[in-house]
Amino acid sequence: MSRSTSHSFSRSRLAALAVACAAVSGTLATLPAHPAAAADVAIHDIQGATRISPLTGQQVTGVTGVVTGVRTYGSSRGFWFQDTRPDADPATSEGVFVFTSSTPTVKAGDAVTVSATVSEYVPGGASSGNQSLTELTKPTVTVNSSGNPVPVTTVSAASVPSAYAPQGDPAANGSVNKLPLRPRAYALDYYESLEGQNVRVGSSRVVTASDAYGELWVTVKPHENRTKRGGTRYASYEDQNGGRLQIQSLGALDDFPAADVGDVLTGATEGPLDFNQYGGYTLVARELGDLRQSGVERETTRAQKSGELAVATYNVENLDPSDATFDAHAAAIVDHLRSPDIVSLEEIQDNNGAKNDGTVAADATMRKLIDAIVAAGGPRYDWRSIDPENNKDGGEPGGNIRQVFLFNPDRVSFTDRPGGDATTPVGVTSAHGKAALTASPGRVAPGDAAWANSRKPLAGEFTFRGKSVFVIANHFASKGGDQGLTSQYQPPARSSETQRHAQATVVNAFAKDVLKAQPDADVITLGDINDFEFSGTTQRLEAGGGLWSAIKSLPKHERYTYDYQGNSQVLDQILISPSVRAKKAFAYDSVHINSEFHDQISDHDPQVLRFRP
Known part of the structure; x- marks a missing residue:
């Protein structure tokens, strides 16, 4: 296959990393610090309990949170920020991406107040069938303080449900976009409930080798359909392996590890959870774990016998x-x-x-x-x-x-x-x-x-x-x-x-x-x-x-x-x-x-x- 695609395709680094971007122009204004005004809405109000924001297309003001990651490259420049006062609803994410178009001047740990337009963006376009990504566009940003702790949620084998995805809504041609999220029932709903949040995975086995675009895949479910050599086997259309998670670098490509299947990213890998057209939910790593190589070697078959x-x-x-x-x-x-x-x-x-x-x-x-x-x-x-x-x-x-x-x-x-x-x-x-x-x-x-x-x-x-x-x-x-x-x-x-x-x-x-x-x-x-x-x-x-x-x-x-x-x-x-x-x-x-x-x-x-x- 030439995924081929099946399964080979080529793309530029810019295209590979230009995820979650919107076809709009935004501006970033960093204003002098002053006491934060009371938020008109919180991030969890913007995200809502489905994949589509209940505030899509509306202007929001006074949205507060702490910056968890900054993207300074490609056409998807912007930053993620997260509310430090979560609500009690596990379906509503506390983080969101802010699309700035120009290079942001905020940094991780900054406490900010944002006014912006709520937007829904489909990576890859509507014809791709991809889920919608909630983001803020045309922002005005006030930095209130710096050096604040960055909130984090740990993703682990225990937190990811075994079932992969709900059945789509027949009335919406099978779309799940407007279905209520059930993060304790389905892996995709769980990841969606964390969209835009800062997440951490512990030591995790590599299940797709690193590529030229600063990407690899790990599993947070180490026993899920494990292959003999350390991968995760695709067993059936009903067994999609919810433990798989793409890891992408927020830093320089030269710093990304050259990893093979079976290697392990040891310690913590941490960063915002994004959604892109090249694999869906992606941990955009602000911090990468250390690579421990497994020593997997290329196989050699036996020679045929004279009569074979x-x-x-x-x-x-x-x-x-x-x-x-x-x-x-x-x-x-x-x-x-x-x-x-x-x-x-x-x-x-x-x-x-x-x-x-x-x-x-x-x-x-x-x-x-x-x-x-x-x-x-x-x-x-x-x-x-x-x-x-x-x-x-x-x-x-x-x-x-x-x-x-x-x-x-x-x-x-x-x-x-x-x-x-x-x-x-x-x-x-x-x-x-x-x-x-x-x-x-x-x-x-x-x-x-x-x-x-x-x-x-x-x-x-x-x-x-x-x-x-x-x-x-x-x-x-x-x-x-x-x-x-x-x-x-x-x-x-x-x-x-x-x-x-x-x-x-x-x-x-x-x-x-x-x-x-x-x-x-x-x-x-x-x-x-x-x-x-x-x-x-x-x-x-x-x-x-x-x-x-x-x-x-x-x-x-x-x-x-x-x-x-x-x-x-x-x-x-x-x-x-x-x-x-x-x-x-x-x-x-x-x-x-x-x-x-x-x-x-x-x-x-x-x-x-x-x-x-």
């Missing part, structure tokens, strides 16, 4: 000849995957990458990768693929990503049958009880509407020790456009899965065509499926018993290939036909070399299947 065929899938994330990652990818394939016999590569770009000039060939990309593999001590792989039509397969414009088969000719042979091209569908024939592809390599139903602006599956016929093996390489549509887990709409809409469901149905039908021609055929369907092992997409791939996702042979705490917003999850899969599954000696491995590490060379972990055809 090793088939792998690996998303190399928009690889083109200008990239600096070829040696690292080669080392991953040779040293960590132990040179599989067949490797389905996803996201191989054309020879000039994102340059949008009509180039579609990828021979230079592949030649550079194969040479790097040889230099790393691996075999000289051969390769097969089909060039896509220009800009018809989605992904980065001009990049023309596609799937490619790498194979070791000393161990396996490829059955070449002419006729496959970008638009001609591959078919299946049967002779003497044996299946054969009409074209090898060939593309599966490339004209079907399921593949609009998406990668078309690549089918190939291989021979290992005299036995045929059919491999279908896939890269399904990404999750782009889905509503986030912290969406105002609960449950959030997964609009992107409509296309993946259609894609899965097409691939399932093609696999059944092979099995109809030869019921005991060894069929491998693999790649970046961009969906979970429990998803409707996987169910459609498995429909009728023709295929089965072999990642489900692993213990649950090892089932993940990708890490997104604190959730270790499955996106890459290898599905096997009944004949392969019946071979009790098959072995499956999700080889964790990328998803858990801050210095990853791809956002996906590769998968390897070993079996005896």
Whole structure:
């Protein structure tokens, strides 16, 4: 996935940090200190007991509190302040963000009085489906005193409810924005009841590695769906892991720790609780805990035995000849995957990458990768693929990503049958009880509407020790456009899965065509499926018993290939036909070399299947 998104997207630091901003101009006037006037309203009156302020659009005056954090960068300059005299209602937050537009001159510990306009801002825009953020705009600020204690609320495993979110209001298209908050019942309601407040987490395990934007994720529930290596596994649509919390730096990027999954931020991490479009509730850290490294290392799978065929899938994330990652990818394939016999590569770009000039060939990309593999001590792989039509397969414009088969000719042979091209569908024939592809390599139903602006599956016929093996390489549509887990709409809409469901149905039908021609055929369907092992997409791939996702042979705490917003999850899969599954000696491995590490060379972990055809 190129979240991909699934799960990769790029953004500038300014965009990543410009959260909670409003499209208005504000001014900040720091006036001479004088005794605070009686507040017309308190912060908890502004926040109210729902996600939407009861005072939206109104002018408020005399709002008092202590500054808890100041943001001096990006287009979201401003400060948070908090009332030191809370009310008795756990649903009403005592903190709020003040958007100033210019660099604030207040500092943490200042006692201030603010007059401003109450505003509701949706990070990412209304179409994102995100919750609304209550803030104050066009402020006038009076500093009354300095050096005051900063109030703080501790967030812990005991304070975060097990249930994640309430059902949205059917009368509001499923929105939770105007529902009364129940912070003792739902994790999202609990975090909302702290929106804008200064919060602290104690020693917390990292569950998504730090990135280039001064962000990482921790869990405050250390036993919640813990993976073997220290992450938090996304187990189902009903088990979203409420202990996850994004940590973002209020300071310089250079000061942010380079953390991997399983590391621990020890001591206290403290700062205002914000809401942004890149992960929802975020502790914007004024103080960061110290990093204690866990020593997690990149995994290495075992080598296949002489009679075993090793088939792998690996998303190399928009690889083109200008990239600096070829040696690292080669080392991953040779040293960590132990040179599989067949490797389905996803996201191989054309020879000039994102340059949008009509180039579609990828021979230079592949030649550079194969040479790097040889230099790393691996075999000289051969390769097969089909060039896509220009800009018809989605992904980065001009990049023309596609799937490619790498194979070791000393161990396996490829059955070449002419006729496959970008638009001609591959078919299946049967002779003497044996299946054969009409074209090898060939593309599966490339004209079907399921593949609009998406990668078309690549089918190939291989021979290992005299036995045929059919491999279908896939890269399904990404999750782009889905509503986030912290969406105002609960449950959030997964609009992107409509296309993946259609894609899965097409691939399932093609696999059944092979099995109809030869019921005991060894069929491998693999790649970046961009969906979970429990998803409707996987169910459609498995429909009728023709295929089965072999990642489900692993213990649950090892089932993940990708890490997104604190959730270790499955996106890459290898599905096997009944004949392969019946071979009790098959072995499956999700080889964790990328998803858990801050210095990853791809956002996906590769998968390897070993079996005896």
